[in-house]
Amino acid sequence: MDLLQAFGWLALAMAALMLGGWRWERAHRNAGIVDVLWATGMGLAAVFLAAIGPGAVLPRILLAVLGGVWALRLAMHLWRRVRGEAEDGRYHHLRAHWKDSGPAFLLFFLGQALLVLLFALPFAAVAANPAGDFSAWTALGVAAWLLAVGGEAVADRQLARFRADPRNRGRTCDTGLWRFSRHPNYFFEWLHWFAYVFLSVGSPLHLLSWAGPVLMYLFLRYLSGIPWTEAQALRTRGDDYRRYRERTPMLFPWFPRDPDRRRSQA
Known part of the structure; x- marks a missing residue:
């Protein structure tokens, strides 16, 4: 099966998956299921491309295991x-904006199927890698995956614990990793895609692997990630989030700033 055929079958499977998700959304009025299905679709894409890829056994096994475990953890968390x-505030706002339009949400869900195909390009690059020996690039790929998926899991648990405490209602989580980045989960999600860049070194499709970190950064920074999340945070937490935004780096972790000191220097 060549790459075009593989992506054709993948497109059909993702369209069917998202169509089922759209029917679930219509029944439950909760569009958050689209994120669960996107993560599920990515895991299926990783395993499928690893199974039919023309590359060596080692990179294909690593792709199936690392891509599958990453997607499974994310899908279960979501x-x-x-x-x-209740429905995530971002989607609740979108529902009000679209007046709960079924066709609008259908196009939105099918658009997520297309995104699975785009983000599966790095998987195709790894699956085509003929390098079958464990190398320094392999070690870097595994290390990047461990750091990224581990960091994202820690950030998710810290946020979940904070939100579960009734005393924190209306407040912004600024402890743990969230003290050093407003979106540490997004940072580690972006970092995760470099694992496939390293694992595909030597592949004839290696350039495709860069679609992962490049597209993920663009989506997180400018499209569906940070802009949506921060707009919702400002709607629900107002001045508390504005103060948090003044002192905390947006994406890349760093030490908190002192906004009062900055204002006095200005």
Whole structure:
């Protein structure tokens, strides 16, 4: 099966998955399921491309295991939120803006199927890698994956604990990793995609692997990640989030700033 055929079958599977998700959204009025299905689709894409890829056994096994475990953890984390909480404020705002339009949400869900295909390009690069020996690049790929997925899991748990405490209602989480970045989960999600850049070194499709970190940065920084999340935070937490935004770096972790000192210097 060549790459075009593989992506054709993947497109059909993702369209069917998202169509089912759209029907669930219509029944439950919770569009957060789209995030669960995106993560699920990415895991399926990693395993599928690893299974049919023309590359050596080692990179294909690593792709199936690392891509599958990353996607499974993310999908389960997101599903717990969708199942146990009200619809995410970002999607609730979108629902009001679209007047709960079924066709609008259908296009939105199918658009997520297209994004699975785009983000599966790095997986195709790894699956085509003929280098079958464990190398320094392999070690870097595994190390990047461990750091990124571990960091994202820690950030998710810290935020979940903070939100579970009723005393924190209306407040912004600024402890743990969230003290050094307003979006540490997004930072580690972006970092995760470099694992496939390293694992695909030697592949004839290596350039495709850069679609992961490049596209993820663009989406997180300018499109569906940080802009949506921060707009919702300002709507719900107001001045508390504005103060947090003044002192805390946006994406890349660093030490908190002193806004009062900056204003006095100005």
